[in-house]
Amino acid sequence: MAKREMRKSLKWDIDNLFKSPETAEAEFQQAIKRRKLDDSTSSTPPRVRSDPRDALKPKLLLHLTRLGDGHRLDCENLANLIHYCIFGSKSIQKPRWATISQHRYLLQTLVVRVNVEDNFFATTNLKFLNEFFDRHWLELGADISDRRLFWNSLMNVRLDLKEQIKRKTDRMQKTFDLLGKFDRSHFVLTTEQMAERNFPFPGEEGIVATKMRYKKITHSSPLYSVDCEMCETTHANRELTRISLIDEKQNTILDTFVKPRGDITDYVTRYSGITAKMMEGVTTTLEDVQRAIQNLLPPDAILVGHSLEHDLSAMKMTHPFCLDVCHSLNYTNNVFENRNSLKSLTEMFLGEQIQTEYGHCSYEDAWAALRLAQLKIQEGIVFGVASYGWKYSQYREEQKLKNGDGEILKSTQNSTVAPIPCTGCLGPTVVGCTVVNCRCRFVAGPAQCVSCCVRNLVSEEGDFDWRETLEVDLEMERVTSPIENYVKKDKMKSVLMGFEAPEVLEKMPEMGRKIHLKLPSSFPTYSSFIDNVASEMLNDSAIFIEIDRKKVEPLPRSSPEDDEGEVVDNSEALNEILEKLVAATTKNAAIMMIFSSPSKNTLFKNIK
Ligand SMILES: [Zn+2]
Ligand SMILES: [Zn+2]
Structure with a gap:
């Protein structure tokens, strides 16, 4: 209506x-x-209009x-x-x-x-x-x-922030230097790449930073992989309805349904894996999730994902250290135009299946992105990027020699882990997954639920404000x-x-x-x-x-007898x-x- x-x-x-x-x-x-x-007719009272x-x-x-x-x-x-x-x-x-x-x-x-x-x-x-x-x-x-x-x-x-960043590639080097240039940072998107890909930036309307202050990344900065599911709602085209965050050991750090602001008009179950029944009684809000993430991530966390800008936009959050596997890996030649899907990257490089007919779980997507990121860091800059001269056929041959078969980096877990209730409130800490034999059941869950993360944890802060490093650059010149x-x-x-x-x-x-x-x-x-x-x-x-x-020009005078000399x-x-x-x-x-x-x-x- x-x-x-x-x-x-x-x-x-x-x-x-x-x-x-x-x-x-x-x-x-x-x-x-x-x-x-x-x-x-100004003396008559104004009509009440509806x-x-x-x-x-x-x-x-x-x-x-x-x-x-x-x-x-x-x-x-x-x-x-x-x-x-x-x-x-x-x-x-x-x-x-x-x-x-x-x-x-x-x-x-x-x-x-x-x-x-x-x-x-x-x-x-x-x-x-x-x-x-x-x-x-x-x-x-x-x-x-x-x-x-x-x-x-x-x-x-x-010019807006993104536009300015795009035009100042060379100057962004300064920010990049500040952010650090060690091992893992080679794989992190530059600020310019993030601007090109339309990542959310600090200071943009409705966008919340993952930290007040960040810490320079080092060779030991931890990876955290994230995946979001979105539904169509009356409030927005895509609103966050489920989020999974996992650590380097593939354990779940946060996994929750999120109550969208608008009413859900389409569950897009085929992609989101979410049904109306799952969303019944969900009270966790986007703001809860944002605060929990602020408390959970260390100030030098490297956020991993596939097309991360979509996840960050759904989370309405911004983060300076992002490793996007769809940027790091591309076995087709057209690096910037054509992204390889997470499903095909996972089959190609990990020899594993995700998003099968059994259903869709955001843990699995986060897991796949993490494994791909780890493989990339292990193998180096050129690995998996066809436009850098990397060849899949050659890689496959090398793998066969090494392993005797085509299997690459198989996952190791083989026993399910019973979910442990929240140490704070004894409530559930993970989403009840409906995917048959889903990988999310084979790993440890978080110690606390989202609301206990918000209540009990304190955000660990670093020593620099990302926004300031961007703005220092911008003040150098007024760009219009x-x-x-x-x-x-x-x-x-x-x-x-x-x-x-x-x-x-x-x-x-x-x-x-x-x-x-x-x-x-x-x-x-x-x-x-x-x-x-x-x-x-x-x-x-x-x-x-x-x-x-x-x-x-003055209006034509109505009283011509006025004094001649008057202005x-x-x-x-x-x-x-x-x-x-x-x-x-x-x-x-x-x-x-x-x-x-x-x-x-x-x-x-x-x-x-
Ligand atoms: Zn709790
Ligand atoms: Zn699952």
């Missing part, structure tokens, strides 16, 4: 977004009329204390906020001090910069400003007064990319520039359907410029406009311009108005 409503609302928004200029113009005129009508879309209205929250005491948003901050409004947190680095809920319903961002004189607010009262923004205003940093800096900041988007690159990536995005761009921009963007320009100076009057922008802006996701208060007041006209622009935006548009004078800058912000 909720889903259907959401879809309906989205369709409504999209229909609105793609209205032709003619219908947009008609809509705009109607909006103006409605607005006037509202004003004239529009379901109101619940989906985006909200913009600023947590300015996170910027530090007395800190004001400067040009870079403000641009970051505006880009967050336009592109959302998926494509850009979201500011830590701002949150937009229901961002996907925020379809348009209108930014109006009004250049005013220093005593503007002391002498001018804009009715519309007070009404529309209520008290949603804040003072900005002094550098906003520099309009060149302002527009150049807006037209260049700060022209906004056009971001706009081109998303077919829903386009920018309308309504300011003297050639005069202020260091580099003009390439004009076209995605970015277009309306020069205020090319219109006979300011009001014709505003009318033109307002009639066409419905099609654009971002509208950047600059208005010089001095140049705004003509244009505040009514300015008021009307701002009102017109806001009226022309779509529903749920983010409206940012920046009043900039040489010594004072003020931001008015609201969601329409």
Whole structure:
């Protein structure tokens, strides 16, 4: 039901977004009329509306204390906020001090910069400003007064962490050096490789680090292998429903079902091995699992897995030392395009079967990844990678000579181990596995259940903060990319520039359907410029406009008998311009108005 409503609302928004200029113009005129009508009937009490879309209205929250005491948003901050409004947190680095809920319903961002004189607010009262923004205003940093800096900041988007890392391969060497370069670390993914593969990184929204502080890895840093099972839920496409973590001795350290936030809509049992019956009465949450893992892992743990970025994304966790067997082993030539499945790697290199018709158990997947990682460390960098010149046929021959048959590294356990109850609460410590003769029954289980791990264990911390080592690198240079690159990536995005761009921009963007320009100076009057922008802006996701208060023509005077010598007041006209622009935006548009004078800058912000 909720889903259907959401879809309906989205369709409504999209229909609105793609209205032709003619219908947009008609809509705009109607909006103006409605607005006037509202004003004239303001004495009647407001109607109570139960529009379901109101619940989906985006909200913009600023947590300015996170910027530090007395800190004001400067040009870079403000641009970051505006880009967050336009592109959302998926494509850009979201500011830590701002949150937009229901961002996907925020379809348009209108930014109006009004250049005013220093005593503007002391002498001018804009009715519309007070009404529309209520008290949603804040003072900005002094550098906003520099309009060149302002527009150049807006037209260049700060690269997100992953993007910056990708572009700075050589510089990442410094971080890599800090992380250590001994035996096992050769097999650990570099930060750059992790960025390329879209691993979660510290500081990303909703991502929790496995440690506050890590320790440099050494030849004796322990391996821990992890595998997650996911189900489809109403909350997310893939949500964590089971996780197995095992140590180097193949013993289970943690094995639990996890109650997803949303209701499960598809158990994808064929892949997850999870059924509705298994999930009955499960109360362990993702947060419990995260805390247990923080307590269980040592600060120099090397996390092992197959396509680990999927597991870490499901766990909503980040970890700096990752050994991914699908990166370390690839017997087909195409290392980066084509991953070998865990099942085929296990058959190929271990001569063992997993994920058989008997069912699927996450312990077995974690076990297989661990064995593959151990084999790789034992055999070296070139081993198992066809693109490095390694040949399977040759390897197979060598193995036959060594062992007399084709069996490689068979597992050794042969008696089942009865599960021992939790030493803390006597509850179960592992998941009741349903796979016939599953390997998980032949190994020792954890001493404590998840909640006892959270309650009784204390996280062992190392000596450096991973995030800091990444950020030190980032501060070296402010890396940005022209906004056009971001706009081109998303077919829903386009920018309308309504300011003297050639005069202020260091580099003009390439004009076209995605970015277009309306020069205020090319219109006979300011009001014709505003009318033109307002009639066409419905099609654009971002509208950047600059208005010089001095140049705004006053409204035609109604009382011609006024004193001849008096300075003509244009505040009514300015008021009307701002009102017109806001009226022309779509529903749920983010409206940012920046009043900039040489010594004072003020931001008015609201969601329409
Ligand atoms: Zn317990
Ligand atoms: Zn099992």
